[in-house]
Amino acid sequence: MGCSGSRLDEDGMGMPPKSRPVFLHELKMRRHMTRPSHKDAISTPSKKELLLYDKDDDGSSTYKNAPQTARFSPKGGGEGEGTNKHEDDRKHKDVRNVDVRGKGGRNGHKVNKSEISSAGDAEEDEDYDERMIGRAPGSPSFRVYFNDGGEDIHNDIGKHDDFKSGGAVSSEVSFTDYYRILVEFIRVSVVAARQGFAVKEDVRNYKAKGGMQRQSCFGKLESLERGIRATALRAFSSSGKEMTVRDALNSALDEEMSADPKVFLMGEEVGEYQGAYKITRGLLKKYGPERVRDTPITEAGFTGIGVGAAYYGLKPVIEFMTFNFSMQAIDHIINSASKSNYMSAGQISVPIVFRGPNGAAAGVGAQHSQCFAAWYGSCPGLKVLVPYSSEDARGLLKAAIRDPDPVVFLENELLYGESFPVSAEALDSSFCLPIGKAKIEREGNDVTITAFSKMVGYALKAAEILAKEGITAEVINLRSIRPLDTSTINASVRKTNRLVTVEEGVPQHAVGAEICTTVVEESFDYLDAPVERIAGADVPMPYAANLERMALPQVDDIVRAAKRACYREKFE
Amino acid sequence: MAQLTQRAATFQRTLSAAVSSTRCLSTASTSPISVETSLPFTGHKIDPPSRSVETTPQELLSFFRDMALMRRMEIAADSLYKAKLIRGFCHLYDGQEAVAVGMEAAITKKDCIITAYRDHCIFLGRGGTLLESFAELMGRKDGCSKGKGGSMHFYKKEGGFYGGHGIVGAQVPLGCGLAFAQKYSKDENVTFAMYGDGAANQGQLFEALNMAALWDLPAILICENNHYGMGTAEWRAAKSPAYYKRGDYVPGLKVDGMDALAVKQACKFAKEHALKNGPIILEMDTYRYHGHSMSDPGSTYRTRDEISGVRQERDPIERIRKLILSHDLATEKELKDTEKEVRKEVDEAIAQAKESPLPDPSELFTNVYVKGLGVEAFGADRKELRAVLP
Numbered sequence: 010m011g012c013s014g015s016r017l018d019e020d021g022m023g024m025p026p027k028s029r030p031v032f033l034h035e036l037k038m039r040r041h042m043t044r045p046s047h048k049d050a051i052s053t054p055s056k057k058e059l060l061l062y063d064k065d066d067d068g069s070s071t072y073k074n075a076p077q078t079a080r081f082s083p084k085g086g087g088e089g090e091g092t093n094k095h096e097d098d099r100k101h102k103d104v105r106n107v108d109v110r111g112k113g114g115r116n117g118h119k120v121n122k123s124e125i126s127s128a129g130d131a132e133e134d135e136d137y138d139e140r141m142i143g144r145a146p147g148s149p150s151f152r153v154y155f156n157d158g159g160e161d162i163h164n165d166i167g168k169h170d171d172f173k174s175g176g177a178v179s180s181e182v183s184f185t186d187y188y189r190i191l192v193e194f195i196r197v198s199v200v201a202a203r204q205g206f207a208v209k210e211d212v213r214n215y216k217a218k219g220g221m222q223r224q225s226c227f228g229k230l231e232s233l234e235r236g237i238r239a240t241a242l243r244a245f246s247s248s249g250k251e252m253t254v255r256d257a258l259n260s261a262l263d264e265e266m267s268a269d270p271k272v273f274l275m276g277e278e279v280g281e282y283q284g285a286y287k288i289t290r291g292l293l294k295k296y297g298p299e300r301v302r303d304t305p306i307t308e309a310g311f312t313g314i315g316v317g318a319a320y321y322g323l324k325p326v327i328e329f330m331t332f333n334f335s336m337q338a339i340d341h342i343i344n345s346a347s348k349s350n351y352m353s354a355g356q357i358s359v360p361i362v363f364r365g366p367n368g369a370a371a372g373v374g375a376q377h378s379q380c381f382a383a384w385y386g387s388c389p390g391l392k393v394l395v396p397y398s399s400e401d402a403r404g405l406l407k408a409a410i411r412d413p414d415p416v417v418f419l420e421n422e423l424l425y426g427e428s429f430p431v432s433a434e435a436l437d438s439s440f441c442l443p444i445g446k447a448k449i450e451r452e453g454n455d456v457t458i459t460a461f462s463k464m465v466g467y468a469l470k471a472a473e474i475l476a477k478e479g480i481t482a483e484v485i486n487l488r489s490i491r492p493l494d495t496s497t498i499n500a501s502v503r504k505t506n507r508l509v510t511v512e513e514g515v516p517q518h519a520v521g522a523e524i525c526t527t528v529v530e531e532s533f534d535y536l537d538a539p540v541e542r543i544a545g546a547d548v549p550m551p552y553a554a555n556l557e558r559m560a561l562p563q564v565d566d567i568v569r570a571a572k573r574a575c576y577r578e579k580f581e
Numbered sequence: 582m583a584q585l586t587q588r589a590a591t592f593q594r595t596l597s598a599a600v601s602s603t604r605c606l607s608t609a610s611t612s613p614i615s616v617e618t619s620l621p622f623t624g625h626k627i628d629p630p631s632r633s634v635e636t637t638p639q640e641l642l643s644f645f646r647d648m649a650l651m652r653r654m655e656i657a658a659d660s661l662y663k664a665k666l667i668r669g670f671c672h673l674y675d676g677q678e679a680v681a682v683g684m685e686a687a688i689t690k691k692d693c694i695i696t697a698y699r700d701h702c703i704f705l706g707r708g709g710t711l712l713e714s715f716a717e718l719m720g721r722k723d724g725c726s727k728g729k730g731g732s733m734h735f736y737k738k739e740g741g742f743y744g745g746h747g748i749v750g751a752q753v754p755l756g757c758g759l760a761f762a763q764k765y766s767k768d769e770n771v772t773f774a775m776y777g778d779g780a781a782n783q784g785q786l787f788e789a790l791n792m793a794a795l796w797d798l799p800a801i802l803i804c805e806n807n808h809y810g811m812g813t814a815e816w817r818a819a820k821s822p823a824y825y826k827r828g829d830y831v832p833g834l835k836v837d838g839m840d841a842l843a844v845k846q847a848c849k850f851a852k853e854h855a856l857k858n859g860p861i862i863l864e865m866d867t868y869r870y871h872g873h874s875m876s877d878p879g880s881t882y883r884t885r886d887e888i889s890g891v892r893q894e895r896d897p898i899e900r901i902r903k904l905i906l907s908h909d910l911a912t913e914k915e916l917k918d919t920e921k922e923v924r925k926e927v928d929e930a931i932a933q934a935k936e937s938p939l940p941d942p943s944e945l946f947t948n949v950y951v952k953g954l955g956v957e958a959f960g961a962d963r964k965e966l967r968a969v970l971p
Binding site: 273299302304305307309310311312313314315316317318319320321322323340341344345349350351352353354355356357358360389390392412413414443444445492495530 | 693695725726727728729730734736737738743744745746747748751753754755756757758759760761762763765766784785787788789791792795796947948949950951952954956957958963
């Protein structure tokens, strides 16, 4: 969000030019999405982190004192098992796809003015977050930094003892600056008044020694600014519709079921409970209990029944509540489904889809956090798909249901509530994405980062960070583990000459290992650096928050690996 | 006069002998005969059907022929295996032919059958040919699965035979799935999911049975109880070897599996029941003369006396032979001639199968997917052997 011509400071943050008066729009604003959330923070706090988060002595961050950030309200979201919805929603926002209109792709949660609370005192920590939720969900938050006309802003950190409480830093401002800010404030208030926005004071965050008056002014400023931005963005938004991954999957299932009467759903809680993660909401009512079957908790049994039905010619969509439970049924997936067409020389085909959440959620422990992409990806006869965005989810699920082969469809629980823009084409009922083709989410020239599922979001964040350092990363969203789109990956590596593979599962015998080997085999001469692998830790998933954070790749890990890949030679 | 008609009949038979090998069947009458089964049925939570079975001479003669064919095929497979023309696994069905044949007599090709790895004879019953069978066993191109399946993976989808499964017990949920699909498609047909006494203890069986009962699926579970699960006798493997009762809330019937007519009666009864009331279990009390597979002599866990005792007293082909002879449906010589024909047929099929070539190397990569999407697949040396999946 830096303005053009701005200087880069040591963290690559845009800074306004020094030698002229400061205008509001040039004030350094740091959108929270570009920095890792406090949960992602690595253990060695940088100055940046001290600035942003509240750090306890043991290095972990406390949720309550987290900096003000806008978050989606999870109201009406799914009742996923064992997950803390607040944590989920805060974590994985794609920087470019945030729902700035505040209408909430999350199940249509609407912002109304009553939720935007009037100025109250901001002292109570407990309520603070709740009020934050109500205020303007979806709109970006801003931490406003003021340039005092000469000093490096970070030098001011030490002066103020409020950074510990997660507050922003403000430095002394000159009278000129203050005057200009006041003028801006008045102008902005008038605009806001017309828009009908209430102003909330963020006094807490701006409390500084003796700076109460100014802080409150700036606080007001910020909230107004935010509201105006939100309005403006809404008004000028051209991205059209947004959709959560949950709704995307639901609509894909709905459309395929209405198009083909042979498609039916089977799984635990898919019917009357509306789906454990609400993916199948409304489908029982629409299609009836014959086509939306609740099963007992017997994976081996109902998976076998599903495969048998597929033998006969029906098109089952079997839901595993998580893919961890698919291990109870894995014999049917591999031996009964994936191999049948081959063993029968084409007589028995199995047009079945196995779908469900895969990989780690938040704090669900070792038995509920395994990633199965590598396991299923190594089975000939299966197709394995890993959607990321809503468009991926829709297009790939529809393609999977229409495909005459067994498809393992690995979703991600933490992505279900994420909202992404969808094009009109993607909303069409005949929309389908090709199986076996990766998507280049972001173009770049310096390093290729491959990722799938949730890690695509992380890779994109990493790419943003790298961009500020002058490294343009090409992010490839794999979309399909089997067949793997090696041609896209190789073409990209031949362009960038460096590769970082990212995944959530353990590195040994994993997707990244296969990608690395493929690239070494086919594009060896183009590699300027060894391939870097970022993967989950080689341990069962721990429960403690800090250990869990360490066991999973974080954005910083991806950034570091990309830099390593780039600094093999001197890189400026 | 009777002599004349008899000689005319014999002449007619000799004449048509030159034309077709099914002379006994084509001229046999279809007048009903009523026969009693060897034993009464025992029911669990159900009233068993009557012991008295309606049959016809034609049916009895066809039973005889089919069972003799199956027996001959299995014995020939034994020799082929010992001659190393068949590799890997070979699980033989001789002794259990009555189950296959009796079941076929009660159902149509629209009903589905799914079984485990002892599937050669079921395949024949479903309309498979000897050539397809032997070629598949020898891994040749003319096999029913083009040589890519092997002994345990015979399929005939148009005949309603869904294999041929190597994982013990897996076929039962698959069979319930077939029944599910039949009910979903409103087909008014049933599925017979066959398994052995060894598989009867599998958990997935009970999971599938629970769902079949819950949803009233037209699934009939046939437990072919040959009293040995590989080398383990049933009393060593199951706390309750009354497999027809193991369904608990699902009704069951115990049947003498060496009596083709009893099997036929039970299957007919079960089909009617399943279409109306949901799943039912049939336990076929049967016996296999060979060991578990060709690598098992079959005599380390049972005595030769036991095997020969069953062969003398309960052999299914002998029972039908006695029945035919006692009802004067054919002479001893005719039956022997039938057996000779059958033997000849089998030998010809083997000769033909031996001439069938091995599958083309390109077949390594076919049928991996129905829709291959142009994906590349690799051989052992990926720089040497790669193919595009169509």
